[in-house]
Amino acid sequence: xxxxxxxRGSGVSTYLQLxxxxxxxxxxxxxxxxxxxxxxxxxxxxxxxxxxxxLKAYRELEREGLVEGRPGMGTFVRQGIAGATLAxxxxxxxxxxxxxxxxxxxxxxxxxxxxxxxxxLADTAKQDVA
Amino acid sequence: xxxxxxxxxxxxRYRRTWVLRDCSLSVPTGRVAALVGPNGAGxxxxxxxxxxxxxxxxxxxxxxxxxxxxxxDKPLYDGFTVAEMLAFGRRMNTRWDAAAAGRLAGLGIPLGxxxxxxxxxxxxxxAVTLALACRPDxxxxxxxxxxxxxxxxxxxxxxxxxxxxxxxxxxxxxSHVVSDLEDTCDWLVxxxxxxxxxxxxxxxxxxxxxxxxGPDGASxxxxxxxxxxRTGRQVSMLVRGAPPLDPRWQxxxxxxxxxxxxxxxxxxxAALPGLTGAGV
Amino acid sequence: MIWVTWRQHRAQILVxxxxxxxxxxxxxxxxxxxGRYVAEHAPPGCPGPxxxxxxxxVALGRRYDAVYSVFGWxxxxxxxxxxxxxxxxxxxxxxxxxxxxxxxxxxxxxxxxLAVKLSVLGGAxxxxxxxxxxxxxxxxxxxxxxxxxxxxNIGVFNMVxxxxxxxxxxxxxxxxxAGTLFRRTLPAMALVVAGVAVTMFTLFQLSDHxxxxxxxxxxxxxxxxxxxARLVSAAWVRPSGREVAEPSDSGCPRRVDAGHSSKxxxxxxxxxxxxxxxxxxxxxxxxxxxxxxxxxxxxLALASAALGGLAVRRALRRPG
Numbered sequence: 019x020x021x022x023x024x025x026r027g028s029g030v031s032t033y034l035q036l037x038x039x040x041x042x043x044x045x046x047x048x049x050x051x052x053x054x055x056x057x058x059x060x061x062x063x064x065x066x067x068x069x070x071x072x073l074k075a076y077r078e079l080e081r082e083g084l085v086e087g088r089p090g091m092g093t094f095v096r097q098g099i100a101g102a103t104l105a106x107x108x109x110x111x112x113x114x115x116x117x118x119x120x121x122x123x124x125x126x127x128x129x130x131x132x133x134x135x136x137x138x139l140a141d142t143a144k145q146d147v148a
Numbered sequence: 149x150x151x152x153x154x155x156x157x158x159x160x161r162y163r164r165t166w167v168l169r170d171c172s173l174s175v176p177t178g179r180v181a182a183l184v185g186p187n188g189a190g191x192x193x194x195x196x197x198x199x200x201x202x203x204x205x206x207x208x209x210x211x212x213x214x215x216x217x218x219x220x221d222k223p224l225y226d227g228f229t230v231a232e233m234l235a236f237g238r239r240m241n242t243r244w245d246a247a248a249a250g251r252l253a254g255l256g257i258p259l260g261x262x263x264x265x266x267x268x269x270x271x272x273x274x275a276v277t278l279a280l281a282c283r284p285d286x287x288x289x290x291x292x293x294x295x296x297x298x299x300x301x302x303x304x305x306x307x308x309x310x311x312x313x314x315x316x317x318x319x320x321x322x323s324h325v326v327s328d329l330e331d332t333c334d335w336l337v338x339x340x341x342x343x344x345x346x347x348x349x350x351x352x353x354x355x356x357x358x359x360x361x362g363p364d365g366a367s368x369x370x371x372x373x374x375x376x377x378r379t380g381r382q383v384s385m386l387v388r389g390a391p392p393l394d395p396r397w398q399x400x401x402x403x404x405x406x407x408x409x410x411x412x413x414x415x416x417x418a419a420l421p422g423l424t425g426a427g428v
Numbered sequence: 429m430i431w432v433t434w435r436q437h438r439a440q441i442l443v444x445x446x447x448x449x450x451x452x453x454x455x456x457x458x459x460x461x462x463g464r465y466v467a468e469h470a471p472p473g474c475p476g477p478x479x480x481x482x483x484x485x486v487a488l489g490r491r492y493d494a495v496y497s498v499f500g501w502x503x504x505x506x507x508x509x510x511x512x513x514x515x516x517x518x519x520x521x522x523x524x525x526x527x528x529x530x531x532x533x534x535x536x537x538x539x540x541x542l543a544v545k546l547s548v549l550g551g552a553x554x555x556x557x558x559x560x561x562x563x564x565x566x567x568x569x570x571x572x573x574x575x576x577x578x579x580x581n582i583g584v585f586n587m588v589x590x591x592x593x594x595x596x597x598x599x600x601x602x603x604x605x606a607g608t609l610f611r612r613t614l615p616a617m618a619l620v621v622a623g624v625a626v627t628m629f630t631l632f633q634l635s636d637h638x639x640x641x642x643x644x645x646x647x648x649x650x651x652x653x654x655x656x657a658r659l660v661s662a663a664w665v666r667p668s669g670r671e672v673a674e675p676s677d678s679g680c681p682r683r684v685d686a687g688h689s690s691k692x693x694x695x696x697x698x699x700x701x702x703x704x705x706x707x708x709x710x711x712x713x714x715x716x717x718x719x720x721x722x723x724x725x726x727x728l729a730l731a732s733a734a735l736g737g738l739a740v741r742r743a744l745r746r747p748g
Contacts, residue, residue, distance in 0.1 A: 032331050057316060061311055061312045062306070062310050062312070063306055063310045064306075066302050066305035067332060068180050068307060068312070068332050068333065069309060069313030070178075070179075072313075085421070119216055199533050200532075200533070201529060201748030202746065202747065217529065217533040219533075221529065221530035223525055224527070224528055224530065225436065225527060226525070228435070232435060235431070235435075238431055240432065240531070240536045240537040241534050241536075242535045282534065415498070
C-alpha cells in the first residue's frame with residue numbers, strides 16, 4: 019500500500035505529485051502488480067484534497083496502462099515499471115557519486131552540476147526521440 | 149445535467165447601494181467551488197441569497213435540492229451541549245445522518261460538553277458536521293477556514309472533502325486567502341466590487357491563461373491581456389488565449405493565486421462563460 | 429421544533445413556573461391560616477356587616493395587607509419581566525449571536541419556526557397569566573368577602589380575570605417585536621420595560637371611556653355609597669338643573685381647611701345642599717367588571733397580534 023504526501027510549496031500540481039509518487043513506488047518496488055491503490059476517499063481523508071484530483075491522477079495512470087480500475091472494487095496496479103534492479107541501482111549510484119567527485123575536482127559547483135545534468139538529460143531524450 | 153446552483157441576473161441592494169449587480173453563474177453538480185474576492189466584494193451576500201437568507205431585488209437563485217449553510221462566525225447555541233446541537237439538527241431537518249455523532253466523537257470532541265467550552269476549531273468542526281449531517285445537495289460555507297489554526301483547517305477540510313468523495317455533493321466556499329483553496333477546489337468564482345469577474349473550471353481557466361515575461365515592446369498581439377506589470381525593461385503579463393507569435397516572450401501556465409490576483413487588480417477584465425472579451 | 433423551543437427557553441419556563449408555584453404556596457398557606465383563624469375566633473354570624481364582626485374584619489384586613497404588600501407590585505413588574513425575559517431574547521438573542529443564520533437555514537422553513545415559537549411561548553405565557561389570575565381569585569374572597577370586589581382597585585383588577593394573561597401576552601409580543609427592531613437583547617429589554625409602563629398608564633387613563641359612565645345625583649353627601657365603584661368625575665348641579673364644575677356664585681362661603689381637617693369643606697358642602705344644590709357623580713359600577721375585563725383584554729390582544737405580526741414581517745423580510 020502507498021501513502022501519499024504533498025509538497026504544497028513545490029509548484030507541481032497536486033495531481034501530478036500523486037502520479038509521480040505512484041510511479042516512484044512502482045520503480046522502487048513498494049507497489050507491485052495486483053496491489054490496490056488507496057480509494058479516493060482514503061486519500062481525501064488523509065490529505066484534505068479534492069477527490070476529483072485523486073480521480074484525475076488515477077485516470078492518468080490508467081491511461082498510461084500502469085493501473086486499472088475495477089468497478090466496485092477499486093484501482094489496482096496492472097504492471098510495474100521496468101526499471102533497474104536494486105543491485106543495478108546501487109552500482110549506478112556509485113558511478114554517479116564518482117562522477118560528481120570528478121566534476122567537483124574540476125571546479126564545478128552545485129548549480130553547474132545541476133545545469134549540466136539537465137542539459138545531458140534533455141539531449142539524450144532528444145536523441146531517443148530521433 | 150442540471151447545475152447544483154444557478155444564479156441568473158442577481159441584483160441585491162441594501163438601501164440605495166447595490167451590493168451585487170447582474171450576477172449570472174452556475175456551479176455544476178459535484179464540484180467544489182471557490183468564491184473569491186476582496187472583503188466587501190459581495191461574497192457573503194451571494195451566499196445568503198443562495199441559502200434563502202435574503203430575497204434578491206432582481207434576478208433569481210435556484211438550488212437543485214436542499215442547501216445547508218455555515219455562516220461566517222460558525223454560529224452555534226452556546227448553552228447547548230454537542231449532543232444537544234446534534235439533536236437540534238436532527239429535529240430541524242427532514243434528512244439526517246445518524247453517524248454524525250460518531251464522527252465528532254472520532255475527532256475527540258466530547259458530546260457532553262457545552263459548545264461554549266469547545267475550542268474554536270472544535271466549534272467549527274461541530275458547525276460543519278451539523279451542516280453535512282442533514283445530507284444537503286449543496287453545502288455553502290462562508291469563510292470556513294478563517295480564524296482556524298492549521299490543524300483545525302486540515303480537519304475541517306478533510307471532513308468536507310470526504311463527504312464530497314462519498315456522494316454527489318456540491319460545495320460553494322468563500323475565502324479571501326486563495327492559497328487555502330488550491331488543493332480543494334476545482335471551480336472558481338471571482339467576485340469584485342459586486343460584479344462577477346471569473347466563473348469556470350479551475351484547470352480550464354489555468355490552461356486558458358499564460359504568464360508572459362519578455363522585453364518591453366514585445367508584441368502580445370493575438371492574446372487578450374488581463375493585466376500587465378513593468379519593471380525596468382521587462383514586462384510580465386497574464387494573458388488569455390494562445391501564446392503570442394513574438395518569440396521574445398517566455399510563457400508558462402499561471403498559478404491559481406496569480407490568476408486571481410491579476411483579475412482582482414483589473415476589475416474591468418472578465419473571464420465568464422459566454423463572454424468572448426477579456427479586457428476591454 | 430417543540431423540543432428546540434423547550435430546550436432554548438426552558439430557563440424562562442422553569443423560573444416562571446417556579447415563581448407561580450411559590451406564589452401559589454404562599455397564597456394557599458395564607459388562606460388556610462386565615463380560614464383557621466376565622467373558624468376559631470369568629471363570633472356567630474361573622475364575617476358579616478354586624479358590629480360584632482369588627483375585630484375579625486380588622487384581623488383579616490391585617491393579614492390581607494401583609495400578603496398584598498408582597499405582590500402589590502406584580503401587575504406592573506410581572507409583565508415587564510415576561511416581556512424582558514420571554515419576548516426580547518426570542519429573536520433579539522438569535523440576531524445578536526448570529527444563530528438566526530443557523531436556525532433559519534435548516535429544513536424547517538422560517539415561517540414555521542416563527543409560528544411554533546410564537547404560539548408555544550405565547551400559549552405558555554397566557555397559561556401562566558391565567559394561572560396567576562385563578563390563584564388570586566381563589567385566595568382573595570377568603571379575606572374580602574363583603575368588603576370589596578376586584579373592580580374598584582386597578583391594581584387588583586389587573587390581577588384577576590383575563591387581565592394578567594392579556595398583559596403578559598402583550599409584553600411578550602412587545603419584547604419579540606423590540607428584538608427584531610434592535611436585533612439585540614438588552615435594548616429590547618429596556619424598550620419592553622418602558623413600553624409596559626407607558627401602556628399601563630395609557631390604558632389606566634383610557635379605562636374611564638370603556639363604557640358610558642353611570643350618573644348618580646346625591647343630596648346631603650358627596651360620597652357614593654358603593655365602595656366598588658370606579659369614580660370618573662363629579663360636578664355640582666344647580667337647583668335649576670344645570671351642572672357646574674364650581675358653584676362660584678352660590679353665596680356659600682368657602683374657606684381653606686388646615687391640616688387633616690375637612691371641617692370647612694364639609695360646612696361649605698352642607699351650605700350648598702341647603703340651598704338646593706345636588707352633587708352629580710359619574711362612575712362605573714362593579715357590575716361592569718367583565719365588560720371592562722374583556723375591553724382591556726381585547727385591546728391588549730389586538731396590540732399583541734399587531735406586534736407579533738410586525739415581528740414576523742420583519743423577520744421574514746430580512747431573514748439574514
